[in-house]
Amino acid sequence: MTKGGKLVSMREAIATYVSDSCSVAVEGFTGFICFAAGHEIIRQRRRDLTLIRMTPDLVYDQMIAAGTAKKLIFSYTGNPGVGSLYCIRRAVEKAIPLPLELEEYSHYGLVGRYAAGASGLPFFPLRSYIGSDMLKVNPLIKVIDEPYGTGKIAVVPPLNPDVAILHAQRADRQGNTQLWGLLGMQKEVAFASKHVIVAVEEVVEESVIRADPNRTLIPGLIVNAVVHEPYGAHPSYVQGYYDRDNESYLTWDKLSQDHAAVLAWLDEWVYGVENHAAYVRKIGQARLDKLKPEPLLAPSVDYGRYR
Amino acid sequence: MSEPGYTASEMMIVVAARVLKGARTVFVGVGLPNIACNLARHTVAPDMELIYESGVYGARPERLPLSIGDPTLVSGATSVVSMADLFGLYLQRGLVEIGLLGGAQVDRYGNLNSTVIGDYAKPKTRLPGSGGACEIATNARRTFMIMRLKRRAFVEKLDFVTSPGHLTGGDSRARLGLPGGGPELMITDKAILNFDNPEREMQLSALYLGVVVNDVQAEIGWPLKLAKRIEEVTAPSVEELRLIREELDPNGMYR
Numbered sequence: 001m002t003k004g005g006k007l008v009s010m011r012e013a014i015a016t017y018v019s020d021s022c023s024v025a026v027e028g029f030t031g032f033i034c035f036a037a038g039h040e041i042i043r044q045r046r047r048d049l050t051l052i053r054m055t056p057d058l059v060y061d062q063m064i065a066a067g068t069a070k071k072l073i074f075s076y077t078g079n080p081g082v083g084s085l086y087c088i089r090r091a092v093e094k095a096i097p098l099p100l101e102l103e104e105y106s107h108y109g110l111v112g113r114y115a116a117g118a119s120g121l122p123f124f125p126l127r128s129y130i131g132s133d134m135l136k137v138n139p140l141i142k143v144i145d146e147p148y149g150t151g152k153i154a155v156v157p158p159l160n161p162d163v164a165i166l167h168a169q170r171a172d173r174q175g176n177t178q179l180w181g182l183l184g185m186q187k188e189v190a191f192a193s194k195h196v197i198v199a200v201e202e203v204v205e206e207s208v209i210r211a212d213p214n215r216t217l218i219p220g221l222i223v224n225a226v227v228h229e230p231y232g233a234h235p236s237y238v239q240g241y242y243d244r245d246n247e248s249y250l251t252w253d254k255l256s257q258d259h260a261a262v263l264a265w266l267d268e269w270v271y272g273v274e275n276h277a278a279y280v281r282k283i284g285q286a287r288l289d290k291l292k293p294e295p296l297l298a299p300s301v302d303y304g305r306y307r
Numbered sequence: 308m309s310e311p312g313y314t315a316s317e318m319m320i321v322v323a324a325r326v327l328k329g330a331r332t333v334f335v336g337v338g339l340p341n342i343a344c345n346l347a348r349h350t351v352a353p354d355m356e357l358i359y360e361s362g363v364y365g366a367r368p369e370r371l372p373l374s375i376g377d378p379t380l381v382s383g384a385t386s387v388v389s390m391a392d393l394f395g396l397y398l399q400r401g402l403v404e405i406g407l408l409g410g411a412q413v414d415r416y417g418n419l420n421s422t423v424i425g426d427y428a429k430p431k432t433r434l435p436g437s438g439g440a441c442e443i444a445t446n447a448r449r450t451f452m453i454m455r456l457k458r459r460a461f462v463e464k465l466d467f468v469t470s471p472g473h474l475t476g477g478d479s480r481a482r483l484g485l486p487g488g489g490p491e492l493m494i495t496d497k498a499i500l501n502f503d504n505p506e507r508e509m510q511l512s513a514l515y516l517g518v519v520v521n522d523v524q525a526e527i528g529w530p531l532k533l534a535k536r537i538e539e540v541t542a543p544s545v546e547e548l549r550l551i552r553e554e555l556d557p558n559g560m561y562r
Contacts, residue, residue, distance in 0.1 A: 030376020076438035081374030106437035108394040131471030183389040
């Protein structure tokens with residue numbers, strides 16, 4: 001390993017690990033959504049991707065409007081707290097710009113698919129789906145006899161995405177990644193995926209990671225690339241670093257109702273900027289400063305030194 | 308009749324809070340359920356722990372959350388866990404006493420549709436889908452629903468069953484082995500309905516001030532059963548309205 005470890009640019013990470021027709025999970029529940037990666041995939045004009053995300057959010061609405069995807073695996077497709085994702089609806093309802101195949105779960109079902117994929121199990125059992133029509137439209141969800149009882153239980157198969165792309169507060173150059181706030185499904189999707197790209201607000205020394213090992217969610221062992229990408233989750237949020245830029249979510253709700261307006265937005269904010277750093281400059285520091293929360297520090301803990 | 312001095316939404320929030328009296332653990336959705344739960348915590352259920360599907364147990368939000376994944380739910384919470392743990396250890400384990408749900412459509416047995424209007428393969432309107440709703444409906448010990456009364460929402464037949472209620476009525480839910488008890492209450496902007504009959508069919512149980520039975524029936528797509536006794540719900544108190552307007556929703560987003 002070189003001195004720089006796994007540190008690369010987002011352009012290089014996407015060029016290396018995301019190819020046409022592969023399956024990609026840009027994950028993170030409401031926060032930690034790596035828009036920087038989504039935009040770079042659009043800029044590199046990937047096609048026929050299978051996009052996987054529990055909550056597709058604006059990032060997949062944009063990627064689907066840009067024509068990168070042929071299929072979406074998901075569990076809730078809404079603009080969180082705002083309303084619809086109109087680009088996804090246009091693809092599903094009117095095949096604009098392309099038809100979109102859907103594979104649909106509930107939250108726990110998709111979490112279970114990641115968990116089975118992450119731990120090498122053939123399926124994940126859960127108490128859900130019985131009595132729901134989701135069983136009729138997704139043949140991958142099955143109901144089996146309980147092996148140790150008399151009842152029935154729903155099961156879902158493992159899911160192993162080709163690439164997981166996750167955003168977090170910090171990592172070292174080897175990809176040992178620490179995240180605090182909503183833990184979502186990031187650990188499961190990272191361990192489930194064939195390749196992992198981690199984007200972080202800060203790249204830190206290994207000693208920072210080792211000082212607080214309980215906070216390490218993803219070990220460098222399974223990480224292929226580390227990207228230093230400040231504000232890489234904008235307009236979603238990173239706990240303690242910046243708040244959700246809700247104006248962007250409200251603006252998207254309006255402009256995304258018109259496909260032409262979406263294409264113009266992509267021209268200006270994705271194709272028209274060279275990388276995420278340029279996007280951040282275009283947003284402007286004044287606006288980003290307003291998203292900075294007041295500090296609320298956790299007191300440090302004593303791990304003890306045993307020797 | 309004179310203006311009542313509060314809105315239908317405020318009445319809905321107040322009623323939803325009152326029925327949470329004494330509740331210990333509530334699985335909260337964003338919007339009206341969120342304000343209702345916070346109002347209940349300030350009034351009838353001071354020991355209530357708010358649980359969010361994003362992985363938060365015991366949230367103490369300092370602002371009205373923008374979504375169920377708002378960072379204000381994390382800061383100051385009792386515990387933040389992975390979604391696998393939230394759904395497995397808290398919900399499926401049976402630790403959630405009340406789940407609050409809504410949807411685009413509901414039928415007489417409290418089954419909910421939040422997936423599509425029209426045919427699944429060629430939908431007229433593609434809705435968000437389940438999220439955690441199917442699991443909440445399956446596993447919460449009790450389910451309360453909050454929806455505005457509208458004829459296009461209270462339908463004879465759902466376009467899609469996303470989340471199971473009392474299925475085809477009677478003991479059909481128990482026969483399929485669903486762990487949670489299923490729907491108990493439907494709170495609307497005009498009336499409260501419950502399922503307290505052997506058929507487990509929605510029935511009118513209480514009317515808000517100024518509402519008559521026909522107002523409710525007019526918005527429901529099947530012949531509505533009436534409970535033996537129809538209660539009248541008292542108007543919001545000065546304190547309930549003050550908490551909503553000054554503390555929980557000062558910008559009037561849900562008025």
